[in-house]
Amino acid sequence: MAWRDSKASGSRLLLFMASIILGIAAVVSIQSFSENLEENIAIQSKILMGADFVIDSNKPLNEKVLAIIDSLGGADGRSVGFGSMAIFPKTGDTKLVGVRGMEGAYPFYGEMETEPVTAAQTYQESGGALVDATLMLQYGLQQGDSVKLGNTVFPIAGSLISAPGTSGVGALVAPPVIIPYDAVEGTGLIQVGSRIGYDYYFVAEPEQDLVELDEVVDPQLDVENADLDTHISTAEQLGRSYDNFGKFLNLIAFIALLLGCVGVASSVHIYVKEKLRSVAVLKCIGATRRQTFLIYLLQIAGMGLLGGILGVLCGLLLQQSFPLLLEGFLPFEVQISLVPNALWSGLILGVLLSVLFALMPLLNTWFVSPLQVLRVEENGYQKSRKAQLWVLLGIVLFIFSFSFWLLGSARYALYFVLGILVVFALLGGVATLFMRGIKKYFPTSWGFTARQSLLNLYRPNNQTTVLVLAIGVGTFLISTLYFTKDILLAQVSLEASEDTPNLILLDVQSDEKLAAANSIEASGLPVLNNIPIITMRMHQIKERPVRELILDSTVTMNRWVLFHEFRVTYRDSLVPSERTVEGTWPLERQGNGIIPISISDNVADGAQVKIGDTIVFNVQGVLMETKVAHLREVDWARMQVNFSILFPSGVLEEAPQFHVLTTKAPDAIKSAELQRDLVRKFPTVSIIDLRQILTVIEDILGKIAWVINFMAFFSILTGIIVLIGSVRTSKYQRIKENVLLRTLGAKGKQILRITTLEYLYLGLLGGGIGIVLSLLGSLLLARFVFEVSFVPSSVPFLVVLPGIMVLVLLIGLLNSKSVLQSPPLEVLRKEGV
Incomplete structure (x- = not known):
């Protein structure tokens, strides 16, 4: 019976199946790609690191x-890396770059891709530099030109297309420049600070066990x-980063x-409603509730x-596009393969969610009475509220279970389910109130077409x-998505004051401080x-040495x-990005007693200290005893120099130090002129142009927004199919x-x-409510999560x-x-049948 009836009515149910196909395609494609990404990271982890494991430190290694x-x-190889200003003598331009001095045959896995190819092997012998390929295009540089780093001018041996450790956001702000290890000292760029x-x-x-090596050696190095870091642990960390984004998608x-x-x-509601008389007839001739329900x-x-x-087949096709979508975020090429778990989950989801x-x-088929054949009124049957x-409950539990499977956290899954229920309930509630409001306060004075279009919104x-x-x-x-992007950009935007x-x-030495300040003022800037x-x-910390705390598990x-x-x-004094949480500032040191300090709330939480703790x-070999006298909340998102720890004046003036100077250039041309002048006079000073960083952040957010928009498109497309299906399903009624x-x-x-x-009413109502809800949600995010004005x-x-x-x-x-073109006789014939 199910097969016979579906042959007659199958075309009417195909559109509802289309909405399922889209959703399954989206889920399967993302799950498959996430699994492939995890496998690729594991397989290529050595290539990403360039070695099996690495020991790193931010200061010269001690004897231990x-x-x-x-x-x-x-x-087997070593490198030293730091940020520095580069001068390109050919054009006179300057740029903040990430310098890496390399020694040995690194990378030991994968390759350093250069143009020409031989430059990766010859640059160390020739004493040349490998310059980021994008940077060379940007400044019109070619092989044989030169780049000045600190006190040394290096011939450009070739352009660096890719190398392990040269990708990520840092490379966008400070593009990589690789030079021989032995040449680093001559640049004079390694100084205090x-x-x-x-x-x-x-x-x-x-035969070496890297997991055991990590467990045994890493604690010794921590002290x-x-x-x-082994290639295994690095791959796991990288995998977690992409996994979070995958979960969101x-x-x-x-x-x-x-x-x-x-x-x-x-x-199904409209389809079953039209089948209720047939169900009642079946029950009249002996069919049971169970039989009619199962049909x-x-x-x-x-x-x-x-x-x-x-949906699974469409998902597999869609998966092929993901490497292109995430091209700017991935440091390697992803090899696509079949993921059985994603395929099975797609099939199971299709059946379970449909049912x-x-x-x-x-x-309704279960509770319809055989007497419905003789009844004319609508809804002549009683539903079971318990059923x-x-x-x-089954729907909510399934959504929670699937969310928990995706997120791996019961708390986040609960938040997601509650969020979905709130949004759906608000949209459904507004739609219901709108229909009741129209019915109760119907504008009888309107014209015929306007009245009839409103009537259609609450007709049977x-x-x-x-x-x-x-x-x-x-x-x-x-x-x-758009509102949240604005919130993120507002956090990092430069204020106009x-x-x-x-x-x-950065890295202005004490003997350069006065001359650097004079150069800035001489250019007409403050x-x-x-x-x-x-x-x-x-x-x-308090009474326990840090070395002891590190070893205490x-x-x-x-x-x-x-x-x-x-x-x-x-x-x-405090700056605008700081707010007092507890205590007062400043406090003066009493004689040679304990030094009062101010610390940020995140450091206080991390060190588990409070006001009065020591x-x-x-301080570079000198021990100083301090007492927490003031707690601050710091807005780290503001584009200015912020500090976790503040000392009062009169304590650290004689300590070895370097300086940070800041100024405000009115435009990019003035900024470039000042940077060229300063780098020529002070080659060891690094300069950060915050506007360039803001451009990088906007570009990254734009790429993320594009990917999320691509996925949100599935929601819009599904909504379109639901719209088509709804119109088609109620076509005969219309x-x-x-x-x-x-x-x-x-x-006509x-x-x-x-x-x-x-349909204009429906588009305005659905779209308007969606925008209003997103506006309210984004306002709450800005107020309570990001704590910024919106x-x-x-x-x-x-x-x-x-x-x-x-x-x-x-x-x-x-x-x-x-529907609009159907002649009346067509309906009359069907009614006669």
């Missing part, structure tokens, strides 16, 4: 660390402020699937299985709720800040605080209504206007909302074309 390296058979990274690369023996795909399921429920349940399950199969969301309307509650078999849900959720996703710097001079910086580490302090080399300044700092209107004297143009207004983007209002309205109108009219 060197002894550990010797015990491991000695390093310079941020230097020392890396020692190793090739493991075939000496060094670290060991998975949730967007899952929302698209849920939208499809709403379309399933709506289509339609089997139909839906079969459609779900077929939709799952087609679950169809159960509510299918319950409905069980179905709803209307699709107002499901279409508002489909349109609203898609609009909600896209609008929230005169005292907000956009150029920062010196906004002259900040002294002293480097130090925590030696003792029961300590719950955040370990970064124990290993971190703090850059500290001294001043007697911390002993190692034909009958139009025949009645024509019989009463309505003209009037019916067209009625339909046009109806100025919404105009794109959702000026582009997204009109676009959604036009799209809904076009889809509605195209699918209503046959």
